[in-house]
Amino acid sequence: MAQPNSRRICRKPARRKRSSQGDDDHEDCRSSAAHARRRGAGFIGSHLCAELLARGHRVLCLDNLQTARPSNLRLLEGHPNFAFIEGDIVNPLPAAVIERTNEIGRIYNLACAASPPQYQADPEHTMLTCVVGTDHLLRLAEASGARFLLTSTSEVYGDPEVHPQREDYRGWVNCTGPRACYDEGKRAAEAMAFDFARMGRAQVRVARIFNTFGPHMHPDDGRVVSNLICQALSGRDVTIYGDGTQTRSFCYVSDMVEGLIALMECDIDGLEPINLGNPEERTVSELLEAIVDLVDRPVTVTHLPLPVDDPRRRRPDISRAKAQLGWTPRTPFTKASPSPAPGSPRRSALRLRKTSRPSRSPPSKRHLPPSPGGGDKRDIQRPATPVCGAFLRKDQPFAPRPLGRYLQQVSIGAATWLRALR
Numbered sequence: 001m002a003q004p005n006s007r008r009i010c011r012k013p014a015r016r017k018r019s020s021q022g023d024d025d026h027e028d029c030r031s032s033a034a035h036a037r038r039r040g041a042g043f044i045g046s047h048l049c050a051e052l053l054a055r056g057h058r059v060l061c062l063d064n065l066q067t068a069r070p071s072n073l074r075l076l077e078g079h080p081n082f083a084f085i086e087g088d089i090v091n092p093l094p095a096a097v098i099e100r101t102n103e104i105g106r107i108y109n110l111a112c113a114a115s116p117p118q119y120q121a122d123p124e125h126t127m128l129t130c131v132v133g134t135d136h137l138l139r140l141a142e143a144s145g146a147r148f149l150l151t152s153t154s155e156v157y158g159d160p161e162v163h164p165q166r167e168d169y170r171g172w173v174n175c176t177g178p179r180a181c182y183d184e185g186k187r188a189a190e191a192m193a194f195d196f197a198r199m200g201r202a203q204v205r206v207a208r209i210f211n212t213f214g215p216h217m218h219p220d221d222g223r224v225v226s227n228l229i230c231q232a233l234s235g236r237d238v239t240i241y242g243d244g245t246q247t248r249s250f251c252y253v254s255d256m257v258e259g260l261i262a263l264m265e266c267d268i269d270g271l272e273p274i275n276l277g278n279p280e281e282r283t284v285s286e287l288l289e290a291i292v293d294l295v296d297r298p299v300t301v302t303h304l305p306l307p308v309d310d311p312r313r314r315r316p317d318i319s320r321a322k323a324q325l326g327w328t329p330r331t332p333f334t335k336a337s338p339s340p341a342p343g344s345p346r347r348s349a350l351r352l353r354k355t356s357r358p359s360r361s362p363p364s365k366r367h368l369p370p371s372p373g374g375g376d377k378r379d380i381q382r383p384a385t386p387v388c389g390a391f392l393r394k395d396q397p398f399a400p401r402p403l404g405r406y407l408q409q410v411s412i413g414a415a416t417w418l419r420a421l422r
Contacts (some may be wrong), residue, residue: 041068064088067113072216089133104144110151117222123181130185141202149205149264155183164315177309204270210277210316214253232295242306244285249315251278252331262325277316278329
């Protein structure tokens with residue numbers, strides 16, 4: 001286990017350049033006693049970096065910024081135990097990483113674009129990130145004696161015929177379809193990691209991550225939570241693929257980070273993957289209704305055909321995580337709007353009111369009327385105080401629940417973006 005003041009390295013791949021410098025896109029590199037982490041400027045990676053620093057570790061973050069935003073690391077830039085290197089792990093690792101080999105004690109590989117529009121935009125790079133990038137980091141782990149954690153994905157189960165999905169289920173994956181670059185890339189990365197473990201070349205851990213949401217998600221990256229929130233706030237038609245009955249299970253990012261660290265530090269043989277996710281299952285239509293409950297404006301829903309190989313059901317069986325890690329998500333996904341503290345006024349940076357709406361119906365479009373009282377989001381003022389990734393005014397002492405907290409963060413950015421367009 002890493003000790004305080006040791007170094008963690010994390011890597012994230014950048015968009016592929018045929019040069020001698022490399023960086024990976026899925027994670028950052030952090031090091032704690034040399035923790036290496038790839039794609040630390042990304043969504044989950046930036047939260048992991050912050051948590052590792054809070055626990056007293058030194059962190060080296062490697063990221064190519066392909067899908068990440070440097071702003072995710074803004075609050076970490078001045079930290080004395082944090083260092084950032086831009087690079088792509090598809091290429092040979094940068095010299096600045098190699099020269100720290102003896103300092104590295106943990107390597108978190110979160111590299112690879114994770115949303116379908118992003119990983120399908122350059123499928124070759126996606127596959128190379130999963131396979132070549134993972135090989136580079138495993139060899140770094142072998143040379144340094146570091147423990148290696150691969151963040152795999154629930155997509156290795158494909159469109160599952162078994163529900164909920166257990167780690168011993170081998171999946172139903174289209175190995176030649178448009179999602180294969182990611183699905184098969186992650187399956188290959190798992191195979192390589194387990195081969196290194198069986199040969200005694202590295203200590204490995206493999207996490208199969210299910211849908212995760214929270215602050216630092218890119219507002220327009222193609223994931224269902226950010227898609228629906230941004231479309232609803234901008235006044236565009238809200239897009240539902242299929243009839244909305246397909247299910248997902250959403251885990252809040254702080255719970256996911258705790259699970260990753262618990263997996264990295266647990267004393268297991270590492271020869272079995274472990275599911276990390278929230279076993280609470282809901283349909284996409286239910287997700288939309290939770291968002292509409294928080295958005296004070298009319299919403300028009302348009303149904304489009306399901307994308308090729310889009311999974312119909314997704315829910316993790318986390319029995320293994322509970323038994324071996326003592327981990328279970330603690331943050332419930334809630335439809336409720338922010339809950340005021342006792343005695344405080346019910347006010348927030350956004351006016352969040354429940355929207356009256358008809359029950360779900362099969363037509364291709366349905367119109368959800370605005371709630372009484374309406375409200376113009378163009379009048380939103382940027383709040384002053386950051387609280388857990390959400391921005392609230394100093395005179396509003398209540399803590400929003402997860403979905404409301406994330407929606408507040410996204411809505412502030414969306415309001416600023418819309419004002420700029422006007």
